[in-house]
Amino acid sequence: MSEINDEIIYGRNSVRELLKADKPVNKVLFQSEGTGTNFQELVEVAREKRIPFQFVEKSALDRLTAHAKHQGVLAYVAPREYATVEDILGLARSKGEDPFILVLDEVEDPHNLGALIRTVDAVGAHGVIIPKRRSVGLTGTVAKTSAGAVEHVLVARETNLVQTLEELKKEGCWIAGAEAGGVEASQTDLTGPRVLVIGSEGKGIGRLVREACDEIVSLPMKGKINSLNASVAGSILLYEVLRQRTAKTSP
Structure with a gap:
C-alpha cells in the first residue's frame, strides 16, 4: 500500500x-533500473502536463521514502496551487496598482x-x-x-523565464536585474510597473535572463564580502522599491 509522507x-x-487530479506537483522521480516500460504511461502524463521528471537509482527512492514500498515512483507535491502570470x-489591476513582481532565476534554497x-x-x-x-x-x-x-x-512557475520577461515588457513592465556592478538601486527610478530579478545563490542571474533585463541594479558594499545572501539582497531591494513608491505617492 502506498502512503503519503x-x-x-x-x-x-x-x-x-x-497526476490525473491536476494537483500541484513539483517533480516526479522514476526508478531508472529494472523498470522496462512500466512507467511509460506516467512519464507521458508528466511530459504532457510539463511536470519536471527524472530517472534515479532505486537507492535514492529507498532513502527518500525510508525504504517503504515506493514501487519505483515518487512525486513531490506543492503545499498549494501555483498561480499564473496573468x-x-x-491582482495588480484589481488593486489599481502598477505591477510589482519578483522573479527568481534558479534559486534552489527553500529557505531563501x-x-x-x-x-x-x-x-x-x-x-x-x-x-x-x-x-x-x-515545498x-x-x-x-x-x-x-x-x-x-501568488507564485507562478514558468518554463521559460526569458520569454516570460518579454511578455511582461509587453504589459509595460520595466525589468531590473540585481547584480554587482550595476547602478546603485537607490540612485535609479524603481517606481512604475516593476519586475525585480534575483539570481541564484552561486551563479547569480543567467546570461540570457540578464540580457532580457532593461537595467542592472546593485547594493552598495562597504565591507570585505562582495555579495549577500539571495534572500537578504532581494529583501533589501524589494523594500527599496516600496520606499520609492511610498515617497512618490506621499503628499
Missing part, C-alpha cells in the same frame, strides 16, 4: 491519481524562497515567478520559512 507521494496508483497581473515570499507579502508586491527547472518549488520547508505568507502570495 509529508511533501511526497509514492506508489504507482497514488502518483497516477495525483493571475499576478490581474520562503524568506523572499514573506518579504513579498510584507512590501505588498503582487507575486513571485520561478522557473520550473533548476529551482526549488513550493513544506518553503511554506514554513515563509511564516504563512505562502498562503497569501
